[in-house]
Each structure stands twice: as C-alpha cells, then as structure tokens.
Amino acid sequence: MQITDQKLVYDGHFKLRLLSLQDGDDQLKRERFEPGRSVAALVLDTAQQRYLFVRQYRIGPEEEILEIPAGMLDPGESVETAIRRELQEELGYDVDHLESLAEFYASPGTSAELMSVFYAEVSHQSGAGGGLASEGEKLDVVPLTWEEMLAQRFLDAKTFAAVQWAQLRRK
Numbered sequence: 001m002q003i004t005d006q007k008l009v010y011d012g013h014f015k016l017r018l019l020s021l022q023d024g025d026d027q028l029k030r031e032r033f034e035p036g037r038s039v040a041a042l043v044l045d046t047a048q049q050r051y052l053f054v055r056q057y058r059i060g061p062e063e064e065i066l067e068i069p070a071g072m073l074d075p076g077e078s079v080e081t082a083i084r085r086e087l088q089e090e091l092g093y094d095v096d097h098l099e100s101l102a103e104f105y106a107s108p109g110t111s112a113e114l115m116s117v118f119y120a121e122v123s124h125q126s127g128a129g130g131g132l133a134s135e136g137e138k139l140d141v142v143p144l145t146w147e148e149m150l151a152q153r154f155l156d157a158k159t160f161a162a163v164q165w166a167q168l169r170r171k
Contacts, residue, residue, distance in 0.1 A: 040070035092129030
C-alpha cells in the first residue's frame with residue numbers, strides 16, 4: 001500500500017488529513033486523525049501509598065472517566081519533559097522517579113497519535129493540580145489504594161495497559 005496524495009481537510013485543535021492510497025489495482029480514500037504526540041503516566045505517591053488518577057469529562061464517551069494523567073507534547077518538547085510538566089499541571093506533583101513503560105499507537109487504523117506511557121513515583125505536592133484553566137482543563141485528582149485501583153473498571157486503553165503493567169510487575 002502506498003500513499004499517493006494527502007490533503008489537510010481540517011486544521012483546528014487537532015488535524016484531519018484525507019489520504020489517497022494505492023493498493024495494487026485498488027484506490028482507497030482514508031481519513032487520518034492527527035492529534036500529535038502524547039504522554040501518560042501511572043503515578044504512585046510513595047508518601048501516601050496511593051496511585052493518583054484523574055477524573056475528567058471526555059468527548060469520546062461523552063462522560064467523565066477515570067484515567068491516568070496524560071497530555072500532549074508542546075513543539076520541540078521531549079517526552080520526559082512533557083510528562084513531568086503534565087504531572088505538575090494535573091496533579092501538582094514533582095517527579096521523584098520516572099520509568100518508561102511503552103510507546104504505542106492507541107488506534108493505528110485511524111490515528112497518527114503516538115503515545116509514550118511511564119510509571120512515575122512522587123512524594124511531595126508542590127502545586128494545586130487540577131489542570132490548566134487556560135487549556136479548558138477541569139479535572140479532579142483521585143487517589144486510590146492498590147486494592148481500590150484493582151477494583152476499578154477502566155474504560156481508557158492507556159490506563160488499562162498501565163494498570164496491567166503494575167499487576168504483572170507486582171507478582
């Protein structure tokens with residue numbers, strides 16, 4: 001399969017591109033969602049022995065969901081710098097320890113979003129958290145014990161994967 005043409009059809013908060021593809025004798029048209037690079041982290045507050053999640057409204061499911069903190073990279077920003085910034089903005093914590101877990105495409109059939117997922121340990125809250133009002137963020141920090149975390153039903157793939165990693169690591 002080969003891309004023969006591409007047109008930017010929407011350039012707003014995110015981008016949407018129309019691709020023309022050649023697959024042998026077949027010509028196909030496909031839309032590709034291009035949100036950019038993203039980061040996320042499963043966060044353990046080592047002082048409180050609680051995992052820190054955020055609850056916020058998400059447009060996809062049209063409801064509030066519980067998930068690990070996440071965000072988009074700013075232009076020229078490294079994934080490590082981005083996740084440290086996001087954890088300060090969303091949780092109000094500085095990072096003591098950071099470990100890369102995985103890098104993956106969340107939905108490669110339709111999206112170009114490449115996500116880097118981390119495990120982070122924190123111990124001192126130095127800011128308010130709750131997200132940035134200037135970015136339209138309004139979220140609640142939800143601390144959970146190990147048992148409470150395992151009892152949750154997560155609807156978010158990155159969160160599900162990070163919690164599964166924690167379960168496998170703990171055994």
